[in-house]
Amino acid sequence: MTKKTKKLLILYFFAAILVVSIITVKIYNKPFINIVESKPSLSLASEALLSDFINDESTANTKYLEELIQVNGTITAIEKGKDGNDIITLGNENIIGSIICHLSKNEENLKTGQEISIKGICTGYLMDVILVKCVIIP
Amino acid sequence: MKTILIIFTFLLSSITVVGQGKFLTKQGYTSFYSSTPIEDIKADNNQVLSIIDTSSGTIAIAILMKSFSFEKALMQEHFNENYVESDRYPKATFKGKILDFETLTNKETKVTIVGDLTIHGVTKKMEIQGNINSTEKDISLKGGFEIEVADFGIKIPSVVANNIAKTIKVTYEFDHKPYQK
Numbered sequence: 319m320t321k322k323t324k325k326l327l328i329l330y331f332f333a334a335i336l337v338v339s340i341i342t343v344k345i346y347n348k349p350f351i352n353i354v355e356s357k358p359s360l361s362l363a364s365e366a367l368l369s370d371f372i373n374d375e376s377t378a379n380t381k382y383l384e385e386l387i388q389v390n391g392t393i394t395a396i397e398k399g400k401d402g403n404d405i406i407t408l409g410n411e412n413i414i415g416s417i418i419c420h421l422s423k424n425e426e427n428l429k430t431g432q433e434i435s436i437k438g439i440c441t442g443y444l445m446d447v448i449l450v451k452c453v454i455i456p
Numbered sequence: 457m458k459t460i461l462i463i464f465t466f467l468l469s470s471i472t473v474v475g476q477g478k479f480l481t482k483q484g485y486t487s488f489y490s491s492t493p494i495e496d497i498k499a500d501n502n503q504v505l506s507i508i509d510t511s512s513g514t515i516a517i518a519i520l521m522k523s524f525s526f527e528k529a530l531m532q533e534h535f536n537e538n539y540v541e542s543d544r545y546p547k548a549t550f551k552g553k554i555l556d557f558e559t560l561t562n563k564e565t566k567v568t569i570v571g572d573l574t575i576h577g578v579t580k581k582m583e584i585q586g587n588i589n590s591t592e593k594d595i596s597l598k599g600g601f602e603i604e605v606a607d608f609g610i611k612i613p614s615v616v617a618n619n620i621a622k623t624i625k626v627t628y629e630f631d632h633k634p635y636q637k
Contacts, residue, residue: 348528384522
């Protein structure tokens with residue numbers, strides 16, 4: 319082996335390590351989905367989403383969990399969460415159960431009774447359907 | 457899953473009969489923390505449902521596994537897909553009793569809660585310490601405890617065994633309000 323090939327081999331070796339580490343760091347730091355810029359995979363009324371979960375929770379789980387979905391409905395309550403962000407309840411006063419939307423940043427000028435469209439990630443159903451990282455669609 | 461539904465249906469249906477006596481939060485906070493020399497992993501959940509029945513001191517808690525939010529997307533993905541298998545086991549639950557609940561006064565008191573914690577489809581008897589402050593308008597309950605990953609049948613692949621602690625610290629903070637509907 320000449321000195322030149324030896325040098326080249328060492329160079330290749332370090333280049334390979336560099337490429338592997340860059341890829342590893344890239345995968346490790348893979349970003350979360352950008353809600354603001356992503357298109358929801360589904361759009362439906364709050365009552366339809368709720369009744370899907372009430373009728374058959376496990377089917378609804380496979381359909382909606384971890385999906386970015388758009389929900390259209392009427393605001394029945396606005397609360398402040400522990401982290402300071404607003405929590406909006408969509409639904410109907412006459413029905414038990416609602417869609418609880420945890421906003422990722424606060425919106426001005428929201429009031430109860432208002433019709434809104436919101437998109438967020440569905441994490442499941444307890445007494446209500448839960449959406450997290452929500453953004454209001456103007 | 458059925459049993460959880462039955463428990464909550466039972467709890468809720470009894471509300472309409474008794475009227476008063478149920479305190480609830482739908483935005484309870486819980487977090488867990490794994491610390492190893494290689495990395496620290498923390499996840500928060502602000503969507504916990506907790507119901508206290510003041511007539512008996514019983515408490516029922518339901519947690520959506522997919523609601524845990526991590527610092528890195530990859531951690532969250534591994535947690536849901538490989539470790540807690542949240543497609544198969546979407547919820548963790550706790551049902552138990554706050555001991556000596558009837559003797560509580562309007563100031564912060566240490567309490568012991570005994571009950572069954574179910575994670576990843578495995579149920580384990582737990583005794584949890586907490587601080588409670590119970591008034592007519594509000595019952596706040598907070599504390600922390602530790603769980604062993606292996607106790608709940610959660611398998612950690614050997615490749616990442618050094619990244620994830622065997623003992624996980626859990627904290628919780630619930631601010632229950634009177635239930636009316």
